[in-house]
Every structure is written in C-alpha cells, then in structure tokens.
Amino acid sequence: MASLLRAAGTWGLFPWRGYCSRGTQGELGKGFVEALKAVVGSPHVSTAAADCEQHGHDESIHRCQPPGAVVWPQNVEQVSRLAALCYSEGVPIIPFGTGTGLEGGVCAVQGGVCVNLTHMDRILKLNPEDFSVVVEPGVTRKVLNTYLRDSGLWFPVDPGADASLCGMVATAASGTNAVRYGTMRDNVLNLEVVLPDGRLLHTAGLGRHFRKSAAGYNLTGLFVGSEGTLGLITAATLRLHPAPEAMVAATCAFPSVQAAVDTTVHILQAAVPVARIEFLDEVMMDACNRHSQLNCSVAPTLFLEFHGSERALAEQIEQAEEITQHNGGSHFCWAKEAEERSRLWAARHNAWYAALALRPGCKGYSTDVCVPISRLPEILVQTKEDLKASGLTGTIVGHVGDGNFHCILVVDPEDPEELDRVKAFGKQLGRRALALHGTCTGEHGIGLGKQQLLQEEVGAVGMETMRQLKAMLDPRGLMNPGKVL
Numbered sequence: 001m002a003s004l005l006r007a008a009g010t011w012g013l014f015p016w017r018g019y020c021s022r023g024t025q026g027e028l029g030k031g032f033v034e035a036l037k038a039v040v041g042s043p044h045v046s047t048a049a050a051d052c053e054q055h056g057h058d059e060s061i062h063r064c065q066p067p068g069a070v071v072w073p074q075n076v077e078q079v080s081r082l083a084a085l086c087y088s089e090g091v092p093i094i095p096f097g098t099g100t101g102l103e104g105g106v107c108a109v110q111g112g113v114c115v116n117l118t119h120m121d122r123i124l125k126l127n128p129e130d131f132s133v134v135v136e137p138g139v140t141r142k143v144l145n146t147y148l149r150d151s152g153l154w155f156p157v158d159p160g161a162d163a164s165l166c167g168m169v170a171t172a173a174s175g176t177n178a179v180r181y182g183t184m185r186d187n188v189l190n191l192e193v194v195l196p197d198g199r200l201l202h203t204a205g206l207g208r209h210f211r212k213s214a215a216g217y218n219l220t221g222l223f224v225g226s227e228g229t230l231g232l233i234t235a236a237t238l239r240l241h242p243a244p245e246a247m248v249a250a251t252c253a254f255p256s257v258q259a260a261v262d263t264t265v266h267i268l269q270a271a272v273p274v275a276r277i278e279f280l281d282e283v284m285m286d287a288c289n290r291h292s293q294l295n296c297s298v299a300p301t302l303f304l305e306f307h308g309s310e311r312a313l314a315e316q317i318e319q320a321e322e323i324t325q326h327n328g329g330s331h332f333c334w335a336k337e338a339e340e341r342s343r344l345w346a347a348r349h350n351a352w353y354a355a356l357a358l359r360p361g362c363k364g365y366s367t368d369v370c371v372p373i374s375r376l377p378e379i380l381v382q383t384k385e386d387l388k389a390s391g392l393t394g395t396i397v398g399h400v401g402d403g404n405f406h407c408i409l410v411v412d413p414e415d416p417e418e419l420d421r422v423k424a425f426g427k428q429l430g431r432r433a434l435a436l437h438g439t440c441t442g443e444h445g446i447g448l449g450k451q452q453l454l455q456e457e458v459g460a461v462g463m464e465t466m467r468q469l470k471a472m473l474d475p476r477g478l479m480n481p482g483k484v485l
C-alpha cells in the first residue's frame, strides 16, 4: 500500500507528459491520436479546437480548459480499450455526460482525452416487477421517463437540467423530488464501471438488482458522487417508483424568509409526505415572474407538490394548509392540471436562467450548502442578510425540504474583484454550514471549487482515507485529475 501511495503521489503531482508531442499540456502526439482512432473509428475522434473547447467547460463559472482530444465510444468494450490505452500511455481521461455540471467537473486541467459517453444511449433492460431499469451512460432522465410513460413507473430524481443519468450518478445529483424519493445515493442499485486500467467492475455483481444487501463493502456507494475520478460509469441499474396516481402543485407566499422556512420545518415535522417543497426568495420570484411570465407575489415563496391517491392528497393538502396559515402564509395558489403544473415547475427549473437574466452577459455561481433541517431557518435568514450586505446580485432558491439551498450569484466574469467577492461569499457560507453540522455541497459536488471546504468538512483522517481509496483504484492519478481531492 505504501508503495502504491508513493507512486500515486508522484503521478498525481507530476503526471506523465509522454503524450504531449511538443511538451505542451493537452496536446496529444499524432501516434496516440491514431491509436484512439483505431479503438473507436476515425469519425468518433476529434482534435478540432471547437470540439475541445465545447468539452472543456460545463455550466459553471470555471474557465474553459479544453482536452487534447474528444472521443465518442460506441460500446463498453471501446471504453475499456480507451482506458487501457490511456493508462499505458499515462494520458488523463475526463468522462463527459451532458456538461450541465456546476463545479467545473469536466474541465481538462491537465489536458488529456475527454470521453463523451452520449453515443451509448440504450435502455438495456426494464424489470417492471422489480422496479428497476438498466441504462447506458448517454440516457438522460427525460428520455428515461418518456420511455417509462406507459409502464406505470417513473424515475423521480430531477435536477432540472436534462442531465445524463450516469452524470447524475457521478455527481450524486438530487433536485426537487429528493425530499420524498431520495437522491441518486438512494436510487442506484448497481453500476458497471470501467476502471482506469480498463478492467470492468460490476459494483454489486454482474446483473444483480436487489433492493438490499449486506454483502461486503458498498462499492456502488463509492462510485456515486465520485465525479469521474475513480472510473467511467458505463451502465447504471436504477431503482424505479410507481408513478403517482394524482399530483397537485401549489405556490404560497409568506411575509418573511423565516415564516417560509418555519413552514417547511413544521410540514416535515408533521410527517406530511410532501413530494416537493422548494423555497424562492423575493428576488428570485421577481426574476421568475419576468423570465417565465408568471404572475406570483414578489415575496418569499414556497413551491409545493403533493403525490398520492385523491383521498391521500386531500389529507396532505389540509394539513399543509393549516401549517402555512399558522405561519402567516397566504392561501395556496393551485396548479391541478398537468399543463399548469408543468408551467410552474418549468419556471422553477428555469430559475438559474431567470437569475442570469438579471444581468445579461454575466455568469452564474451557485452555492450548494445543506444543513440539518433544524438549522435551516437560522442559516437562511443569516444568508439573506449577508447577501443584502454584500452588494452582490444574487437570489436564493432551494430544496429546503432536504435542508439544501443555493445562492445564485450573478457575476461579471471579467471583473476579478467581483469574482473574488463571490468566491469569498461562497466560502463563508460553506463554513457557516459546516459550523452548523452541515455540508458544503448537497448535490453539485466538489469539482474544482470546494476542495478546501471538503478538507475542513471531513478532516485530516477523512482526506487521507479518500486519498488512499483514490490511489488504490487510480494509482497513476489519471482519472479526471485535479477534481475532488
């Protein structure tokens, strides 16, 4: 183990540059590019600047760092051969899903090969009686739910963006439905992973899709949230849920942030099985009204959704209405028809773009803290005050049912002073969450921007353990280098 760690340290810090024909980072030798073509076929390899630029960034504020080449494998055998090739030549590999990440996860900080997995887009096996499905990495959550439409089943994890399901595994994504149905951590049963040297791992055993297990270490859990740093996920077995018989959505405005968040806590404490409960501050509501042509009050607001039978819905709604009124909330504004509900949730999902529209030409930076639910009111009220005092342009929006919320800060990327203030705000908020026994990231991951906070969160022994795991699986430090650790 000690020698492995030593080797990994050396490779991690000074990765081989043998693949750089002229010693320039990211530039790949001609022979190596030919070898890539031999694996996936010429049409599926590109070194064109436009393709590399397009794959060198995600939706975050992190600057573009393009890979030396982009490849589009067609099957798992090709992924395995690509990994083995890169491993033997010491070339970094960066897995790419749909590029909707918010932490710079696909930036090629040491150059290398970006493996775009979107051509592997088959739904391999539906097991309706067992409530599970096996998907390739290019399948997105919307495509899966369209496929499931007539089966009476659905996959509820919903990060808003139409992300690839394996990208969602890699970032441990969640979103608006997590309060009722859990996050990706709760909904992945098995993974097929190509390890950095090309070997194939089935984290729960080949073809298995059981609901519970006490068989050894939780390898599946290790890869959920690994952000492309441990291997390439080439298939995921996901847990499905019965599609709800009926759904009702509503918005409710409150006189203060405190009142809205108290309502959330009380609804959860009363065990109302709410499916979605989302908070938007008044700045966010104003932006959504304009961006999505809504006509809601410009006030701290909760977006809620209830799922169940007609009878269960009536009961849930009655309980929730009682609690909101007790906290000074105005009456619910209902969206019962599917079209109305979609319009409401589309507005919520477009909150990121509504915030960006506050300062055209600027970029968005999203914080992502998550705290125990009992600490949510104090951190949200304090954050709102800090945001006002900071002079930054920002909104607050969040999956408050999980104790998770985002400040979307809209910043001029050409203004270094403003960028520094935004980063300082994010770090201060992260530290406040840690002080309240929370985490610096509920769902976006560590990526490039939160490595210091991760250290503070898990401590020295936690970091050492993570480094040892990384060294064991990726001794050459070639999988998505520069991320997480």
Ligand SMILES: Cc1cc2nc3c(=O)[nH]c(=O)nc-3n(C[C@H](O)[C@H](O)[C@H](O)COP(=O)(O)OP(=O)(O)OC[C@H]3O[C@@H](n4cnc5c(N)ncnc54)[C@H](O)[C@@H]3O)c2cc1C
Binding pocket: 058, 059, 094, 095, 096, 097, 098, 099, 100, 101, 102, 104, 105, 106, 117, 137, 158, 159, 160, 161, 163, 164, 165, 166, 167, 168, 169, 170, 171, 172, 173, 174, 175, 176, 227, 228, 229, 231, 232, 233, 234, 349, 352, 353, 443, 444, 480, 483
């Ligand atoms: C408007 C908007 C709203 C969003 N809202 C939410 C939200 O509510 N909740 C939430 O959780 N996220 C949210 N996100 C973030 C984003 O959608 C998620 O992080 C998503 O899981 C990223 O998936 P992707 O396929 O786009 O991954 P990418 O951005 O392509 O990659 C993300 C990371 O995963 C790695 N990766 C991707 N595919 C694989 C693979 N097959 N194997 C191994 N590693 C891989 C990459 O190397 C990278 O490190 C939002 C993003 C946007 C733009």
